[in-house]
Amino acid sequence: MKIVVDANVPAAEACFGALGEVVRVPGREIAPATLASADALVVRSITRVDAALIAEAKSMGSPLRFVGTCTIGTDHVDQHALAGHDIAFSSAPGCNAEAVLDYVLASLSTLAERHDFRLVERRVGIVGVGNVGGRLLKRLTAMGIDCLACDPPRVEAEGLEAERQGARSLAGFHDLDTLIDECDVLCLHTPLVSEGPHATHHLLDVQRIAALAPGTLLLNAGRGDCVDGRALRQRLAGQGDITAVLDVWEHEPAIDAALADLAAIATPHIAGYSLDGKLRGTHHIYRALAHHVGLPARLTMDDLAPAPPVARLVLEAGLSPEEALRLCLRAVYDPRRDHDSLHREARRQGMAKGFDGCRARYPLRREVASLEIELGEGARELRPLLAGAGFRIAAD
Numbered sequence: 435m436k437i438v439v440d441a442n443v444p445a446a447e448a449c450f451g452a453l454g455e456v457v458r459v460p461g462r463e464i465a466p467a468t469l470a471s472a473d474a475l476v477v478r479s480i481t482r483v484d485a486a487l488i489a490e491a492k493s494m495g496s497p498l499r500f501v502g503t504c505t506i507g508t509d510h511v512d513q514h515a516l517a518g519h520d521i522a523f524s525s526a527p528g529c530n531a532e533a534v535l536d537y538v539l540a541s542l543s544t545l546a547e548r549h550d551f552r553l554v555e556r557r558v559g560i561v562g563v564g565n566v567g568g569r570l571l572k573r574l575t576a577m578g579i580d581c582l583a584c585d586p587p588r589v590e591a592e593g594l595e596a597e598r599q600g601a602r603s604l605a606g607f608h609d610l611d612t613l614i615d616e617c618d619v620l621c622l623h624t625p626l627v628s629e630g631p632h633a634t635h636h637l638l639d640v641q642r643i644a645a646l647a648p649g650t651l652l653l654n655a656g657r658g659d660c661v662d663g664r665a666l667r668q669r670l671a672g673q674g675d676i677t678a679v680l681d682v683w684e685h686e687p688a689i690d691a692a693l694a695d696l697a698a699i700a701t702p703h704i705a706g707y708s709l710d711g712k713l714r715g716t717h718h719i720y721r722a723l724a725h726h727v728g729l730p731a732r733l734t735m736d737d738l739a740p741a742p743p744v745a746r747l748v749l750e751a752g753l754s755p756e757e758a759l760r761l762c763l764r765a766v767y768d769p770r771r772d773h774d775s776l777h778r779e780a781r782r783q784g785m786a787k788g789f790d791g792c793r794a795r796y797p798l799r800r801e802v803a804s805l806e807i808e809l810g811e812g813a814r815e816l817r818p819l820l821a822g823a824g825f826r827i828a829a830d
């Protein structure tokens with residue numbers, strides 16, 4: 435079996451090599467001819483697996499019968515076209531959700547320091563309460579941060595059930611405009627949905643961007659097209675009274691450089707780029723392909739993930755909760771590094787090459803749960819905050 439795999443999929447040889455011959459191809463170069471003799475295709479989100487790619491590959495006699503994406507998002511894959519050619523499809527739901535949470539917490543904590551505010555005094559609106567948003571809601575709530583949630587598709591699906599059980603609607607969920615009115619921070623974790631009653635293309639459109647109260651912090655780690663980038667750039671450049679943290683962009687990798695300059699934190703679609711998250715994505719598709727071809731999947735996640743470079747921190751008395759949280763987060767991940775490298779590489783090689791270059795050469799990053807924290811006698815009161823943020827706390 436010949437398996438074409440995006441060059442940025444880690445551990446591909448270890449996993450897919452056990453199932454067939456692995457051929458590595460840069461994700462943006464995967465073309466019909468690449469698939470002419472491929473039985474399986476394993477991608478990440480930069481490869482557009484559309485009707486034309488599949489039809490042309492098939493017209494060249496491609497035996498393709500499986501496509502897997504080692505990512506959460508699936509908007510780059512035309513699943514209808516795959517089904518039409520009887521090609522099985524699998525994605526990796528939730529694989530890098532924890533990494534996105536780390537990104538959000540580390541970004542908010544960085545901005546709290548920069549703008550001198552206390553995170554626990556901010557109300558956070560979460561738009562899209564699935565694998566990422568749902569876990570974020572749990573983490574922030576456990577840290578004592580007030581949150582409002584918005585997810586109309588869930589309200590529609592689960593609200594009917596709640597109604598059947600006597601409640602008027604799904605508890606704790608609100609519409610987007612309520613979040614815009616009532617929250618200091620707005621975190622977008624929606625997929626890109628182009629059509630239908632809950633379409634998310636330009637979910638934050640010119641009117642909603644204008645309605646954001648001065649001082650609002652907007653973070654988008656869903657998909658770039660969920661925000662009208664032009665309207666956001668105009669608000670940031672004009673009034674300049676809101677703050678933006680942007681990981682995802684319209685027209686990646688050739689993103690709007692002026693918008694990137696105006697964002698307080700601008701990163702090249704790496705919120706989910708922990709090693710753990712990427713390996714979970716690879717491992718999920720490895721198991722799906724093994725199942726599809728009827729072979730055993732013997733490798734486990736433990737076989738793939740190395741020991742973390744920083745495994746344990748000891749905190750003693752003397753740190754405020756904010757300082758302790760920031761210190762622990764930075765021992766795992768600091769988004770300023772990715773912000774700086776995007777700007778540096780964009781200056782060096784132009785935006786599109788710089789953006790892709792940062793992603794292709796992404797440094798090692800582990801997740802919050804990889805770090806164990808020991809709390810000394812005088813630091814015990816930090817336990818709820820740090821455990822809520824997802825760190826493992828050593829037994830007293």
Ligand SMILES: NC(=O)c1ccc[n+]([C@@H]2O[C@H](COP(=O)([O-])OP(=O)(O)OC[C@H]3O[C@@H](n4cnc5c(N)ncnc54)[C@H](O)[C@@H]3O)[C@@H](O)[C@H]2O)c1
Nearest residue numbers: 506507562563564565566585587624625632655656705706
């Ligand atoms: N920046 C990154 O690196 C990164 C990493 C992982 C995922 N993502 C993106 O984040 C998205 C969400 O990931 P997930 O794992 O939580 O997906 P998920 O499918 O588990 O959850 C998405 C949620 O969004 C909700 N939703 C859909 N339309 C909505 C709308 N109009 N308004 C509000 N909510 C709506 C859905 O009902 C669902 O509950 C992915 O589809 C992907 O595009 C980005």
Ligand SMILES: O=C(O)[C@H](O)[C@H](O)COP(=O)(O)O
Nearest residue numbers: 478479480505506507706707
């Ligand atoms: O959808 C996802 O899982 C994320 O957006 C993922 O981090 C995208 O990474 P890429 O496939 O572009 O490497």
